[in-house]
Amino acid sequence: MSRRAALAALRLYPSRWRDRYEDEVRALLEERGPRKRDGLDLARGALDAWLHPPVPSRFPGIAAIAAGGIWTAWSVVILSNPTRPDWPGYLQEMLPSAAAAVVLLTIAVSGAWLRLGDDATRLERLAIGVALAGHVGWLVMLVAAFAGLEYGAPTAVASTAAVIGSGLVGLALVATRDERVGILIALAAVGLLVPFVLGWLIFGLGWMGAGVAMLQEPRIGRRLAAF
Amino acid sequence: MAPTVPELGRFAEPALLILVSLSEGPKHGYAIMTDVEAATGRPLGPGTLYAALSRLEERGFIEALEPVERRRPYRLTGLGSTVLTEQLRQLSEFAELGLRRLGGASR
Numbered sequence: 001m002s003r004r005a006a007l008a009a010l011r012l013y014p015s016r017w018r019d020r021y022e023d024e025v026r027a028l029l030e031e032r033g034p035r036k037r038d039g040l041d042l043a044r045g046a047l048d049a050w051l052h053p054p055v056p057s058r059f060p061g062i063a064a065i066a067a068g069g070i071w072t073a074w075s076v077v078i079l080s081n082p083t084r085p086d087w088p089g090y091l092q093e094m095l096p097s098a099a100a101a102v103v104l105l106t107i108a109v110s111g112a113w114l115r116l117g118d119d120a121t122r123l124e125r126l127a128i129g130v131a132l133a134g135h136v137g138w139l140v141m142l143v144a145a146f147a148g149l150e151y152g153a154p155t156a157v158a159s160t161a162a163v164i165g166s167g168l169v170g171l172a173l174v175a176t177r178d179e180r181v182g183i184l185i186a187l188a189a190v191g192l193l194v195p196f197v198l199g200w201l202i203f204g205l206g207w208m209g210a211g212v213a214m215l216q217e218p219r220i221g222r223r224l225a226a227f
Numbered sequence: 228m229a230p231t232v233p234e235l236g237r238f239a240e241p242a243l244l245i246l247v248s249l250s251e252g253p254k255h256g257y258a259i260m261t262d263v264e265a266a267t268g269r270p271l272g273p274g275t276l277y278a279a280l281s282r283l284e285e286r287g288f289i290e291a292l293e294p295v296e297r298r299r300p301y302r303l304t305g306l307g308s309t310v311l312t313e314q315l316r317q318l319s320e321f322a323e324l325g326l327r328r329l330g331g332a333s334r
Contacts, residue, residue, distance in 0.1 A: 024294075024297065024299050028257045032260065037272060040274075044275075045274025046274070
């Protein structure tokens with residue numbers, strides 16, 4: 001039973017981890033014999049391996065580029081279009097891509113969190129918390145708007161929290177010498193202070209730039225930056 | 228300002244035990260496990276052991292050698308040795324401080 005639980009827990013690890021260590025762990029379990037708590041201990045290790053990969057995932061960088069791209073594309077369309085930006089039905093037309101962009105931004109902000117590492121200060125954790133809660137709230141409100149339930153003040157509150165939170169995360173990254181990514185994320189957030197479509201354009205370009213920088217300068221946590 | 232010595236991070240306690248175990252020479256996972264258990268009386272689970280080993284390897288404190296059958300030995304690197312020395316020095320200073328204070332309190 002213990003052996004089966006341990007082997008089942010081994011299957012929970014990411015494939016890259018399993019390629020590197022699974023054979024060794026299996027050999028160890030065979031040599032030592034299984035113990036009652038091995039399954040639980042390995043399951044905990046698997047969770048850690050997923051949360052803290054040895055090689056940073058490219059996914060947050062790609063998500064940031066895609067989200068910024070969606071925002072930039074809409075900004076260019078609206079700027080180059082002679083119609084008013086609040087044309088009839090604009091909300092229904094924009095909502096699916098806006099929701100997709102917010103999902104992607106949530107992934108990008110999570111990537112920024114991983115760049116700060118698990119030794120982030122209390123203030124940095126607060127910024128991450130505000131940014132993630134804001135993005136999730138923003139997404140929920142967009143889905144609600146799509147379902148015809150609500151669009152207005154709550155959406156504005158959630159999106160403002162998301163943008164302020166991500167701006168603070170950008171500043172936190174700058175403070176940890178992750179300047180390029182941090183400045184671009186902060187610039188994207190500040191860009192939204194610029195009225196309407198031009199602000200969206202800065203926001204979109206800022207996140208695209210941050211995504212490119214994330215891919216060019218992979219990083220996991222500040223402690224690793226010491227090497 | 229004092230020079231910065233990298234810290235051990237998550238799984239710091241098992242990591243320190245592993246570094247001490249490897250300070251007497253290369254060992255594979257099972258040998259580290261039995262050595263740590265013999266030294267501390269506490270078993271180290273396989274998930275904890277390999278989480279710490281992967282972290283130490285990733286940070287360049289230990290390196291993997293060629294596997295012997297399916298068992299891969301690990302050895303301490305120069306950086307790992309520096310980090311271990313600094314960690315043990317800090318622990319020793321802390322222990323001395325505590326003992327001094329206890330001595331003062333008992334007078």
